[in-house]
Amino acid sequence: MLGYTEQPEVARRNSRSSGGSEDPQVSEVPEDPEEQLDRIFHALADRTRRQLLAQLLTTPGSVTELAAPFEMSLPAVSKHIKVLERAGLVVRTVDGRLHRCSLGAGPLQAVATWLDPYRVFWTDTLDALARFAEQDAEQGAPHDAEQDAEQDQDP
Numbered sequence: 157m158l159g160y161t162e163q164p165e166v167a168r169r170n171s172r173s174s175g176g177s178e179d180p181q182v183s184e185v186p187e188d189p190e191e192q193l194d195r196i197f198h199a200l201a202d203r204t205r206r207q208l209l210a211q212l213l214t215t216p217g218s219v220t221e222l223a224a225p226f227e228m229s230l231p232a233v234s235k236h237i238k239v240l241e242r243a244g245l246v247v248r249t250v251d252g253r254l255h256r257c258s259l260g261a262g263p264l265q266a267v268a269t270w271l272d273p274y275r276v277f278w279t280d281t282l283d284a285l286a287r288f289a290e291q292d293a294e295q296g297a298p299h300d301a302e303q304d305a306e307q308d309q310d311p
Contacts, residue, residue, distance in 0.1 A: 192244075193270055196263050199243035205236050209245060209259065216258035
């Protein structure tokens with residue numbers, strides 16, 4: 157079955173094969189936020205794609221420049237970039253034969269919004285750890301393992 161996330165790519169292929177010069181605008185159909193999150197998390201689930209995004213944090217780059225650190229073919233890196241593009245995490249501009257990629261961090265706001273209700277879990281854990289450390293410090297200086305060993309050996 158053809159899922160929604162595959163339809164834009166099919167539309168692009170069809171427009172190319174039919175002689176269309178522009179990608180069709182998919183914005184006619186409002187995107188389901190859950191489907192957007194699925195695409196973003198799918199893109200972020202791969203280590204190579206996360207490394208590509210990390211490279212783009214500092215400066216935009218060509219596909220060739222982005223591929224340089226990886227031991228894989230240029231078409232393989234290009235496929236990873238296409239997954240990032242579908243998620244909206246990479247924006248590609250074409251100038252002749254040169255394809256420049258830049259970070260499209262906007263979709264990460266959707267991830268932050270989704271994660272926000274869960275923030276309380278790690279915040280509470282860090283707060284509990286801080287309280288434990290403060291209580292431990294109030295009860296006295298930390299024990300020195302060597303000093304404890306010497307005291308155990310004395311008669």
